[in-house]
Amino acid sequence: MRLLHTADWHVGRSLQGRNRLDEQQAVLAEIASIAREQEAELILITGDLFDSASPSPEAESVVYGALLELSKIGKVVVTPGNHDSDRRLQAVTAVFGLADVTIRPFVDPRPLRFDSKDGEPVMLATLPWISQRYIVKAAQLMDLDAFELGSEFKDRVGHMIERVCEPFSKDSINLFAGHLSLFNATLGGGERTAQTIFEYCVDATAFPGSAHYVALGHIHKAQKMPGPCPIHYCGAPLHLDFSDDEGPRQVNLVDVRPGLPAEVQEIELTSGRRLRTITGTLKQLEKVAGSCGDDHLRVVVTSKAHTGLGDEIRELFPNAVKVIAAAPDETRPSETLDRQTLSPQDLFIRYLDERDIEDPALVSLFSELYEECV
Ligand SMILES: [Mn+2]
Secondary structure (H helix, E strand, C coil): CEEEEECCCCECCCECCECCHHHHHHHHHHHHHHHHHCCCCEEEEECCCECCCCCCHHHHHHHHHHHHHHHCCCEEEEECCCCCCHHHHHHHHHHHHCCCEEECCCCCCCCEEEECCCCCEEEEEEECCCCHHHHCCHHHHHHCCHHHHHHHHHHHHHHHHHHHHCCCCCCCEEEEEEECEECCCCCCCCCCHHHCCHHHEECHHHCCCCCCEEEEECCCCCEEECCCCCEEECCCCCCCCHHHCCCCCEEEEEECCCCCCCEEEEEECCCCCCEEEEEECHHHHHHHCCCCCCCEEEEEECCCCCCCHHHHHHHHCCCEEEEEECCCCCCCCCHHHHHHHCCHHHHHHHHHHHCCCCCHHHHHHHHHHHHHHC
16 A cells, blocks of 8 residues: 655744745645655645644635545545644544545544555554643642653653554554654754653654554654654655755655555655745845745845845845844854744743743743643
């Protein structure tokens, strides 16, 4: 059986206030055309379909349109991520069920069971993003220190993974789809920092050796993780912010057969505009103006600042999303000016940093409270 694995679409995410729905729609169309050409029988979407738990109708239209398009090609299975609202997805589960799009918004110990076109039995265990407040009791959240809290979360999610994978057999194709953070994963960019730190990490050893392929979302950089079976993050299909403007964007195409190791092909995506940082003096920048195509640009000017410099740069680079004036000896954008791109969680972490407070439990609580408010 051939499956396609994608995740972290983050539809609705803007860049410095610039809407990227057209790019998001384009890359989802590219994913559908790959699925069609490669005859993927199963399409796994492992979380963060949306950027927000309350997406705009336009973002919903893009995501729902993409799910229906994919459902014409193969069986579609969705597990929610930390940016999605599980309840909102639950609300449309029955409707999407009519189109053979299975949304698994909540924890369900029973794997999905179906047969591949070749008649091979498939078992697909799923796990949505699990928030700490669901798993560690409130009292423990207060009493345990960060390390204990971390291992509590790790142990319990590890246990859930074992449990949902328990029915795997040697005669079936055994798959896992979920949205979680593994120890030692390399961050891409645009992830919520507070939900990728130690306390939210799980050990890859929780996955059974009998799994043919473990499809993960949450980390935006595509990578294979060491573990007892093939474990992959397929990464985000678009670069989401300037900390993440390099590296390929891809979907994984996976061939699986009972009793044989999975063959994983990484297919590069080309839709969407590149995010790029260019740095130089006004003179140096003048020379490269016009050569940046339609890339979204962050321009760092190292010339001495003068009135109207920002406007001059924007005139040179109409695609400059952000213009930063740095002191001549600085090559990196200044922290102060960079604040507007940070998430509330990241800002809170910086706030604590500035006051010399190191308390991951506090960060985690902030994150939980923030999640409840948005
Ligand atoms: Mn994500």
